[in-house]
Amino acid sequence: MTTDRIRSFLTERRPEGPCLIVDLDVVRENYQAFAHALPDTRIFYAVKANPAPEILKLLAELGSSFDTASVVEIELALAAGASADRISYGNTIKKERDIARAHELGVRLFAVDSIAEVDKIVRAAPGARVFCRVLTDGVGADWPLSRKFGCDPAMAIEILEYAHRNGLTAAGVSFHVGSQQRDTEAWDRALEMAAGVFRTLAERGIQLTLVNLGGGFPTRYLKDVPVVGAYGEAIFGALRRHFGNRLPETIIEPGRGMVGSAGVIKAEVVLVSRKSDEDPLRWVFLDIGKFGGLAETMDEAIRYPIRTPHDGGEVAPCVIAGPTCDSADVLYERDPYHLPLGLEIGDEILIESTGAYTTTYASVAFNGFAPLQSYVI
């Protein structure tokens, strides 16, 4: 959504070139909506979604904790004012020296999904708390997370027992139901699995305490999505179903759901053309594409809402592409995008709900194009 504050900023400042503008008021509203929907759950903002210092500082002030994936992200969270006990190192793939550095900085909560990773933590962060990530199917997610992270529940049980035997605190289980998860029931299947891991380890004398519910909360793009409150209710219901009245400590790690709706990209139409006189499709080339920050249009997974100066006029299908000399730099072609016939070269357009996974996905200087500029207001 383009807020009045973003509109005024664009009118007054007239920034040159493609850029992202993030409205902190929307980030604050999103944080408060999560806190309200899941009042007994700690919020760990997934820093990777948008690590702008102003966003991290606001969230730190609001009381958020932070899910990080590297030493640099840990340092960003600390610089924003979060103490180390509000930071988790949630990447399951870490160099041992980075684990040691995180431990030196005071971080005590780490993700694992293999015995080899536990061994690194035993050596580099003795006594730390670990949670084991289990695989989920990602069904219902527009940006599913494949099999890269997590392990089978049976293996998670062995890993957590091994961690416990080696002097770590086996804290619990984590999962991620897939990003842009539009099915509120996805957490139910994952929590059933988590409860099974809790039970088996309890039988072995190990009491787990933590369930990390991950991210996956959606941003509204072109399709409607359930409101945060519906996710809160579904998750709370699932916790009661699978854990009874011995509810574990829970955390969520929203990334997209926290910042996606807070950002708008201003871009410009560079060329409108056709491939032949009979071509029914116009090709609309923008000054931003896959290498300029819109990487999540890969496989046309994420379809951003686009506003133009001609909205309300007659529309027709277009291919939308970026400005670089790489033929992969096409945003929407398989499923053409409807834009007004009045659209012209030089028009400024607004690509909405782009606050997450854009600035840091921009290439450094492919074809000489600068990385995506960002203004946080």
Ligand SMILES: *Cc1c(COP(=O)(O)O)cnc(C)c1O
């Ligand atoms: C990326 C990531 C998140 C955030 O996911 P969203 O779908 O953006 O909410 C949360 N947790 C972990 C471990 C992640 O890797």
